[in-house]
Amino acid sequence: MTLTNRSKKTDNSELSIVENTYFPGIFKGMGVTIKHFFSKKATIRYPEQKRYLGPVFRGHHILKRDEQGRERCTACGLCAVACPAEAISMVAAERVKGEEKLYREEKYAASYEVNMLRCIFCGLCEEACPKEAVYLRHDKFVPVFTSRDQVIYGKDQLVEDMSDRYLRDAWTKEDMAKLWIKQ
Amino acid sequence: MDTVLIVKAIIVVAIFAISMLMALYETYAERVIAAFIQDRVGPDRAGPFGLLQPLADGGKLFFKEDFIPTKADKWLFILGPAIAMSTALLSSAVIPFGDTIIVAGQKIDVQGMDVNIGILWIFGIVSLGVYGILIGGWASNNKYSLYGAIRAASQTISYELAMGISLLAIILMTGSLSVKSIVLGQHGIDWNIFYQPLGFLLFLTCSLAECNRTPFDLPESENELVAGYHTEYGSMKMGLYLFSEYVNMFISSAVLASLYLGGFNYPGMDFVYSKLVGSFGEVTGHNIATALGTITLFLKIFFFIFLFMWIRWTLPRFRYDQLMNLAWKWMMPVAIVNLIITAAAELSGKPLLYNWIGLAIFAAIYFGLFPIFKKKTVSAN
């Protein structure tokens, strides 16, 4: 059975007198390496050059608000259940009178925390959410952290900013390039 | 007299500094060339194009813990890298890095010393280089180090023979052991490689083996012997071993360039010389011509260093029995044949023509007649 059409038959016959001088093999090999020496390099120099990630990239978490600026999350806990890494935890609270402008549902998340050391960015929380509240952004990485107290992201870092709303656009390479340059 | 001494001292210090600098940037070149051959870009973070990388590596080695194993032989453990480094640096003394410069009306050689045993000096120092590996490997009190040391010793001794015999052909042609006169004998493009193509190949292979470079890096073959003779070494002692390998590479490139590629000679040098003397005057013109020669030599050295690295990142390591077979059963007889051909060609009075005729006859016999003979013996069996 052949897996690829590039496989070559091994040849165990004795080397000919010319091959036995090693020179044909050496020159062939040197030719291959010098060809690679001048070929295009595969390396992307990361902080300066960025790869096109596509609109389906899963990055930084975000808790969406609706059009009137109310938090969509109702603290049902489905995302925490769906999370394979158990990175999400939340505390629910009841909405009291006068808070209708802040929260869409009668129940809301008083605290919502994502442990970024545990998160594997699989996007299952996104799929589990019945209220379309939690998303993984396609345009922002979770920044590098250097100590453990920077690891747990609370609501202050997760909830959407109404002046800079998140939209999943950038469907082409050019759009994406513009987006990365902006950052 | 005083100016001569001062200029000479400056030249010696410059040669020392250049060998160190070359070794420093050979480590960088090695990494970049390895990366390019493997479709990567290599170190590019430290400084522009990663040019400060060798300094960073050196700094790292200096600040690591200087460790001596408990059961190691302490003094010999220190002596090993010291010998390796000093022998590597010693042999650059007799290599002519240029013709002469005129300072205060006197001609001074651009060379550490011009002795009439120059090539023997290089040969002797190279044969001493193995002590660094041998003593260091034994003093580590580690069986892998010992294996590496023993391999280094047997390999160096074996390849010295073929090297010496292919060198004899050059000495036969020039009639002198002084490297300077060997280089001066290859004026213009009258280079020895055209007379000694086979000798050049033999010498190149042997210098790879003497430098312990792939495909002959059995003393440190890391998939069998951990790291070979420097398994127990760390810090700058290890750095000295690695560094001496690169200094050795620079020196053997310089020797190869001087013996076979004409050293500081380049085609059309007489024309350039007369033009320079015509436009800049006797003294300045002469000095500029010498500088051009030195640049030529360094271009040749760069070529050889590139070749060494190119070979390293192409060829796999020899097996030990293949290594010994190559040295004793192939290279030594071929070197002797080459010597006989050269001697006959020298006697004939037309060395260039008769060298090639001799080599052609040898090739015809080897490739033409040998298979027939072999077939007969096989069928007779």
Add this chain to the structure above:
Amino acid sequence: MQYLELIKNLSFVQWTFYFLSILSLFGALGTILSKNPIHSVVYLILTFFTLSAIYLLLNAQFLAAVNIIVYAGAIMVLFLFVLMFLNLKKESNELSQNSMLISATIAGGLLGLILIVAIKKAETIRVNYNDFDPKTGMIETLGKVLYTNYMLPFELVSVLFLVAMSGAVLLAKREKGDSHF
């Protein structure tokens, strides 16, 4: 006082000579006094080096280079090579036996006596500095002498080497039915 004057008047070459002599004696003593054979070999290499340097002082460059290549470069490497295969942990107690000690002393004393007598008897040839050829030790002169005056011994030595080499090959050759490794 007299000796002090003598030391003061030494020339640069003499200083070098005495320094090298002391160093080579140190190496020689180290060779026989050190207990570890590997150390002995290292001391011996030092001795060869200083001897080569003394040859250089005598303007015998070829001899110096050959001394380094052959003795320091090849023979001592093989010495070290063999010593490394030996188990050095085991202390050899040959010298602790009394009979061994006595016979060694007698043999050494006799050799010393012979050397002293020989040196006393030997007539020292004064070199005439005026018509001495400084190129005597150079390779050109040496080659001429070897291939004219000493042609026959030189060729005989090469035959001797050939015999020794083929003998070694014969010894190392694998016999039929002999299994190595």
